[in-house]
Amino acid sequence: MMKILIGSTYVPYVRGGATFIADWLKAKLEEYGHQTEMLKIPFLSYYPTMLQQMKAIRSFPISENIDRFIAIRPPSYLVKHPQKVIWFIHHHRGAYDFWGTRYQDIPNTDSGRNIRNRMIEADNLAFSEAKKIFANSHTVKNRLKTFNHIDAEVLYPPLYDPDAFYCDKYGDFLFYPSRIVHHKRQQLAIKAMKYTRSGVKLIIAGKTESKEMAFLLEQMIEKNGLANKVWILNRWITEQEKIALMAKALSCLYIPYQEDSYGYPSLEAYYSRKPVITCTDSGGTLELIEHEENGLVSQPDPKELAKCFDRLYFNRKLAKKLGEAGYEKLKSMDISWNHVVRRLLS
Numbered sequence: 001m002m003k004i005l006i007g008s009t010y011v012p013y014v015r016g017g018a019t020f021i022a023d024w025l026k027a028k029l030e031e032y033g034h035q036t037e038m039l040k041i042p043f044l045s046y047y048p049t050m051l052q053q054m055k056a057i058r059s060f061p062i063s064e065n066i067d068r069f070i071a072i073r074p075p076s077y078l079v080k081h082p083q084k085v086i087w088f089i090h091h092h093r094g095a096y097d098f099w100g101t102r103y104q105d106i107p108n109t110d111s112g113r114n115i116r117n118r119m120i121e122a123d124n125l126a127f128s129e130a131k132k133i134f135a136n137s138h139t140v141k142n143r144l145k146t147f148n149h150i151d152a153e154v155l156y157p158p159l160y161d162p163d164a165f166y167c168d169k170y171g172d173f174l175f176y177p178s179r180i181v182h183h184k185r186q187q188l189a190i191k192a193m194k195y196t197r198s199g200v201k202l203i204i205a206g207k208t209e210s211k212e213m214a215f216l217l218e219q220m221i222e223k224n225g226l227a228n229k230v231w232i233l234n235r236w237i238t239e240q241e242k243i244a245l246m247a248k249a250l251s252c253l254y255i256p257y258q259e260d261s262y263g264y265p266s267l268e269a270y271y272s273r274k275p276v277i278t279c280t281d282s283g284g285t286l287e288l289i290e291h292e293e294n295g296l297v298s299q300p301d302p303k304e305l306a307k308c309f310d311r312l313y314f315n316r317k318l319a320k321k322l323g324e325a326g327y328e329k330l331k332s333m334d335i336s337w338n339h340v341v342r343r344l345l346s
Helices: 017-031 047-058 110-129 138-148 186-193 211-223 239-248 264-271 302-314 316-333 337-344
Strands: 003-010 035-042 068-071 084-088 132-135 173-177 201-205 230-233 251-253 276-279 295-298
Touching (some): 017 035, 017 337, 047 110, 084 110, 132 138, 173 186, 173 239, 186 211, 186 230, 201 239, 211 230, 239 264, 251 264, 264 276, 264 316, 276 302, 295 302, 295 316, 302 316
Parallel strands (some): 003 035, 003 068, 068 084, 173 251, 201 230, 251 276
């Protein structure tokens, strides 16, 4: 038995893959007989205060009688410990791969560039201290190599209880469960529904990042006459609700911009024997979703996406075939907690 401390940052009242991976890891390590504690650090991704927050995290005193410190969400890995292992899920992307894009959240000014440079220096210091660094996808592994010159081992995160997912039928709606933020591109999904020729519907589930985002999406639905075709569940749905909706969906839709990994919705879909529709620029999703093999990969264009929506609506046999192929691919990849625990504690 090992004494393990899991470190991760969080934004209060915001749920998502970054919170799930830490909570699930703790529960699974305890199932494997290890003594486990969680260090959850509130962290606000607001650039004027980020360096001060990072300095505070760096000063956290951690007892050396802990056998393993596993750091997950940035910048929890700044905590010092001689047995530090990092399961790296993403950078602060505004300073890295989003720099120079519309998603950049640090200004390109002398002050902003200084903040960015100091953040990168702090990350590099923390990475140099780690006993081992794992990445949650090849996409993130490549970013670490490109930006930090770090070699990482890919360690795919599993679902907590994949056997809870099942297939009821291939219904008449696409299901998009995710945080509702701009780079997840729910707005692109709604635009695509305007061009569908079939009776396909769309259910989006997740909490919006702001009142402005919620208003934007509702206006898009109203303006395009989609009130009878698109529904937004603007809240954190329960696990039971998600499982039931996925079981009845025609397909899962997951079309983020340059996602870090394949995303839990992709796994949830495949365990439900449902295909996944994604985009050519969706990043880590393409490590799992193969066009015409276990899903459909579209250009990030509303009209092209609409063709994919209609295609599965008119061909339920294809939807079933692609969904079952996705399930078989997961089985071949050994995305399991047994593998995760073995590698993190090696």
